[in-house]
């Protein structure tokens with residue numbers, strides 16, 4: 233620790249106190265001296281008087297904080313200047329004590345601060361370990377998701393290009409990240425680029441870079457994202473939206489592993505892995521000449537299809553649980569779960585926006601929830617209306633199909649198959665077929 237105090241008696245007595253208690257304590261008589269010392273050593277705790285000759289303690293704290301992030305500052309103030317103590321706290325001091333300094337008090341403050349910091353570190357480590365255990369972060373135990381996870385693990389080791397297909401919000405970018413972070417390139421950059429969001433000519437210089445004077449406004453040369461991603465993975469999202477001109481330039485990168493900046497005469501070697509994604513029917517586009525066929529084969533060495541959420545309804549429950557836990561934590565709420573009715577509604581809904589829509593709805597419901605479970609009343613109207621079994625009048629916006637789905641989900645835990653079929657007026661066989669068609673398993 234470092235003790236910054238201009239009063240010699242106090243400085244030396246604090247030093248003796250902390251050395252006696254097993255600390256390494258350096259001392260400084262001014263902010264300037266403290267800066268010198270802080271240059272060569274990193275202190276976990278810095279105790280400083282607020283009134284110092286020259287630069288004051290508050291100013292010193294804000295400057296030192298810029299240098300090293302996680303040091304603990306404790307401020308000593310005269311009784312009269314509570315105001316400056318507040319100022320110190322705002323500047324980032326952990327706590328303050330007033331003069332006369334009582335040894336037991338300052339010792340307790342320092343010990344508390346260190347204990348708290350140790351706890352924070354422990355939490356951080358725990359979080360990292362949890363992430364390690366579940367490195368892909370892909371939630372879902374449906375057979376479709378399990379198949380995807382094992383494909384991800386397999387393809388991660390290779391260098392082959394991967395094409396990820398799926399509707400919007402199904403988790404294509406998440407899959408791309410899982411591949412990169414499970415690959416030997418994990419320590420190199422993962423660069424996601426949305427090809428649909430940037431105009432074609434800008435996208436080219438964005439990807440390939442340009443040399444000075446390549447076009448009006450190119451006042452200096454600029455590195456492209458392909459060069460920046462060197463050794464890593466480039467994720468080209470919405471590849472289906474890329475114009476034909478740029479497609480042929482991309483093909484050349486894939487074939488020769490070389491990039492040529494706009495206006496440049498030399499090619500640069502590029503060690504890149506390409507992952508691409510689209511929610512369009514790129515295969516038909518290739519057949520019909522709207523997408524280069526040769527490029528299609530290059531990017532499509534390995535395909536991963538992420539099915540829409542309505543075709544893997546078993547995943548809705550674990551995903552909802554995961555989002556509840558995550559947002560509860562982030563929003564400082566105490567919501568722990570979801571009521572059976574509300575879950576049944578989620579499981580019966582068709583999710584045109586897929587996992588992203590589910591995520592948004594859980595976040596919104598958490599904000600509305602005033603007990604520790606999300607109830608039906610927290611869900612948005614369109615989901616409540618999509619089908620409500622509690623509603624006596626099943627009308628407006630609720631198709632027979634939705635109703636049947638809800639019905640099955642609602643009663644399957646409490647009623648036998650035969651009695652559900654009887655209530656619906658269908659045979660057991662057709663109940664079984666409906667289940668299969670809608671991806672409803674008995675455990676839902």
Ligand SMILES: Nc1ncnc2c1ncn2[C@@H]1O[C@H](COP(=O)(O)OP(=O)(O)OP(=O)(O)O)[C@@H](O)[C@H]1O
Pocket residue numbers: 369370371372398399400401402403404405406407469511551587588591
């Ligand atoms: N299986 C999953 N587990 C956890 N989170 C998921 C899962 N699938 C999707 N998400 C989350 O849902 C959101 C949407 O996913 P993502 O951005 O990967 O979708 P996308 O398919 O790339 O969508 P778009 O086509 O609109 O770009 C993200 O916040 C993502 O973290």
Ligand SMILES: [Mg+2]
Pocket residue numbers: 404405469
């Ligand atoms: Mg995406």
